[in-house]
Amino acid sequence: xxxxxxxxxxxxxxxxxxxxxxxxxxxxxxxxxxxxxxxxxxxxxxxxxxxxxxxxxxxxxxxxxxxxxxxxxxxxxxxxxxxxxxxxxxxxxxxxxxxxxxxxxxxxxxxxxxxx
Amino acid sequence: xxxxxxxxxxxxxxxxxxxxxxxxxxxxxxxxxxxxxxxxxxxxxxxxxxxxxxxxxxxxxxxxxxxxxxxxxxxxxxxxxxxxxxxxxxxxxxxxxxxxxxxxxxxxxxxxxx
Numbered sequence: 542x543x544x545x546x547x548x549x550x551x552x553x554x555x556x557x558x559x560x561x562x563x564x565x566x567x568x569x570x571x572x573x574x575x576x577x578x579x580x581x582x583x584x585x586x587x588x589x590x591x592x593x594x595x596x597x598x599x600x601x602x603x604x605x606x607x608x609x610x611x612x613x614x615x616x617x618x619x620x621x622x623x624x625x626x627x628x629x630x631x632x633x634x635x636x637x638x639x640x641x642x643x644x645x646x647x648x649x650x651x652x653x654x655x656x657x
Numbered sequence: 658x659x660x661x662x663x664x665x666x667x668x669x670x671x672x673x674x675x676x677x678x679x680x681x682x683x684x685x686x687x688x689x690x691x692x693x694x695x696x697x698x699x700x701x702x703x704x705x706x707x708x709x710x711x712x713x714x715x716x717x718x719x720x721x722x723x724x725x726x727x728x729x730x731x732x733x734x735x736x737x738x739x740x741x742x743x744x745x746x747x748x749x750x751x752x753x754x755x756x757x758x759x760x761x762x763x764x765x766x767x768x769x770x771x
Binding site (some may be wrong): 584643 | 678682686688690692698699701702705713746749752759762764765767770
């Protein structure tokens with residue numbers, strides 16, 4: 542069975558601070574994908590990144606960066622110089638192999654509040 | 658940019674009534690999904706659909722739920738006899754021709770069962 546744990550329920554920071562959202566996953570599959578989604582107050586799910594299990598290179602996209610460490614089954618997400626518009630719920634998700642056709646298992650989500 | 662659309666955005670119904678939630682996936686996508694999110698909780702997988710049949714379903718997806726792709730463009734989720742605990746946001750998603758492609762989510766339908 543797949544499991545995703547986001548231990549941080551809520552994080553509150555002041556604008557321009559850096560913030561890291563933690564994600565730990567469990568799977569028995571050797572091939573899998575990891576995702577981060579953003580859910581702003583309007584409720585939609587916005588895709589941020591996909592990372593496959595064979596690629597442990599860290600990725601940076603503007604103020605966003607992701608650190609994938611297979612050895613610790615973690616896929617952490619860092620926002621540099623946070624902004625008020627970053628306030629949202631962030632979900633880490635796992636897409637596992639086999640015949641799951643890409644079923645995603647989501648973590649509980651981390652509520653990020655960025656104060657001006 | 659292509660997007661997944663869902664109607665209605667908000668549905669209010671009485672307990673025991675049937676509801677149909679509608680989704681229009683991205684046109685060239687092959688895999689379709691329904692997820693739900695009870696208020697304040699995580700997003701949970703309900704069902705995946707490929708080649709006109711269910712690929713996988715979760716424990717949540719019991720006999721009161723059904724999915725259909727009636728006309729090659731719409732993808733529907735039917736709840737036959739709604740319960741209070743069915744109140745949630747329901748998200749439709751679609752993905753391209755490969756198993757691990759990014760899933761594009763629709764804006765969701767908020768279902769309220771009274």
